[in-house]
Amino acid sequence: MQTVETLNEGLKRAFRITIPAKDIDARVDQELKTIAPQVRMPGFRPGKVPANLVRKMHGAALEQQALQSAVQDGVQKLMADQKLRPAMQPSVELEEGGPGKDAVIKVELETLPDVPEAKIEGLKIERLRVEAGESAIDEAVDRLAAGQKSYDSAPAAKKAELGDRVVIDFEGKVDGEPFEGGKGEGMSVELGSGRLIPGFEDQLVGAKANEQKVLEVTFPEDYPVDYLKGRGATFEVTVNEVQVAREVKADDEFAQSMGLEGIDQLRELLKNQVEQELNGLTRTHMKRQLLDQLAAAHDFPVPGSMVEAEFDQIWQQLEHEASHEEDAEAARAEMEKEREDYRRIAERRVRLGLLLSDIGQKNGVEVSQQEMNQLVMQAAQQYRPEDRQKFVEYLRNEPMAAAQLRAPLFEDKVVDFLFEKAEISERSVSRDELEAAIEAEEGHVHGPGCGDHDHDHGAKPKAKKPAAKKAKAEDKAEASPAESEAEAKPAKKAAKPKAAKEEAPAAEAEAAPAKKPAKKAAKKS
Structure with a gap:
């Protein structure tokens, strides 16, 4: 096999691989030896059909199969020899080939960047604490009663x-x-x-x-x-x-209708739920501070293909939400005005994802096999019972799909690791103050990479709903890019699992x- 590099610009790489016809023919001959004993043909005893007749019967299919396996092996070898880490699935195209001819393959890809050493010292984060007071529990009880x-x-x-x-x-x-x-x-x-x-x-x-x-x-x-x-x-x-x-009156009778002893037990259960909700808001606020500081301190090139994929995901979600607005056309028009802002958010998310993944890998952050098994079982529940095992097998055979499932938990564990490294101050506030702090963060627009942390405070009014979601979009830093193990099977396209949602x-x-x-x-x- 002959390999020639045809492009090396930044993260973009391209190669031309030539696979000699004799190598492909050798694969065909090997496959002929495997299937010949199984071929049946009138006039010949089982397993005694001449090889030339077997080739005549199955030659075209065998040549195609041999070519595909040769290409896959060739791309795998290319990745290993060149020590390439593809950011996304490489593009593989057959430029020349045919019976008795050398196969010429064009391979194009973007590689993952070398992430600079993360600056994780000196992080300062404020934790806003909210107590689950009686009024908050009263509201939770009233909401529950209203739903009944x-x-x-x-x-x-x-x-x-x-x-x-x-x-x-x-x-x-x-x-x-x-x-x-x-x-x-x-x-x-x-x-x-x-x-x-x-x-x-x-x-x-x-x-x-x-x-x-x-x-x-x-x-x-x-x-x-x-x-x-x-x-x-x-x-x-x-x-x-x-x-x-x-x-509906929230009293002992109401609580008993739900299988509880009385209203006091119901209030205790709802207090726990309110505390979890408030802790979630506190964590959201802390994570935004953390990601802003990381984005401000790190700027490095990211693969355009990953940015485009992330942007497409953001845009699809926005289109889905805009379609349910009272004035869907106006919502879409507002989105279009801010398309480049969302593209910068996509770039920020990719960069933070790569950075968090690198931090996690260098500091021994791991998702245990037990945790992974729990994730798989939870995800499998969305499929029909008879299809759940197919989904599990799919994840076993597709490292990239498994990495995508693992990514959110991995990211949370990296964030927790960074919280432990940070200097955290605490302040007690009301729920309204905490929500106001989160909404205030939704108002700014981050520049590309947040290289100088220069926020555009000429923010879009909150009434413009797509714009109000920007900070939330920025917070989602997928840890999967560098953890995706894309190099594991770069030539094999990820197939959708056969299991279909019910x-x-x-x-x-x-x-x-x-x-x-x-x-x-x-x-x-």
Whole structure:
């Protein structure tokens, strides 16, 4: 095999590999010896078919298989010989080849950068502590009680208001034609819940029992039914009943209805939940301070392919969220104005990811096998029971996929390590003050790499929702890039696992087109 380097600019590398035809033929001959005893042909005893006839029958397939294995082995050898650490899956292209010809392969890739020694001394972080006081627990109890509310039928003349529930029959049509799943009877809808597609619930405000209405709506672009995405529809609705919420009193009887001894036990459980929530907010604030200081102190080149992949992920999430805004077009227009800001955020996230990974590796931060097993089992729960083992096998065979699963926990452990190294001061504040501090951080826009920590305080107003999410996007520093072990199998493309996520139950799908798709949970550290 002959290898020639054709490009070496920054992190970009390219090579041309020539695999001699004789090497490919040798692989074909070896495979012929393996399969010949299994070939059956009329007129010949089993295993006695001449090799030339076997080649004539299976030669094309064997040559293709031999070429693929030769290319994969060639790329693996290239990575090992050149000590390359690909940032992303290398591009491999067959430039020349064919029966009896040398195979000429073009390999293009970006390498992971050499991360400079991390400056982790002198980190200063303020921990804002919030006590889970009685008022916070009262609010948690009230929220829980509100979620357990029941309804009573309202008088026939009662007009439905936000917070009321209506029981409806409906039939939806697109271009005047009914569509599958667009019809339902006796469906209960809480007005203002946001469960249905935009505009559906709003148009039922003011309706009375036995009233018929025609609703005009547009399905979101990310609606789970492909042929309905972005399409306008009409729903003929009959309001059977208007119901009003009955006040739920948070007392011993309420707690006992939930299987507890009384309201005191419920308050103790909710206190623990409130404390966890407040600790999460405190950690978010601390982590943002940490990442800002790391970003300010480190600037090094990062692979453009990784930045582009990170940007695509951010942009897809923003588009998903914009599609559920009241004015989706305005939200998308605002996003477009800030496209370059988000691209800089993507670059910052990649750089911080590489930096955190390097810090973790150099300081012995590890995810144990037991912790990894727990992650795998948790992730496997999203698949059908019969497909979970396939998912587990997929992770075993794909190091990069396993590294992506490991990355968030690895990152958290690196952050905890850095917290231990930092000088931490404490201050007691109210929940409002803590949330205000977090929101204030959402207002600034980080420059490329935050090389001088020069924040643009001409911040976008919080009302512009996509802009308000910038700080949260910046906080997510994926630790997977340098931990991805991309060099393990660079020539092998990561295949999707055969296990498919379970579809919605048929009974629930009947009214599905009227339902708003649930937002995907995004990790916002």
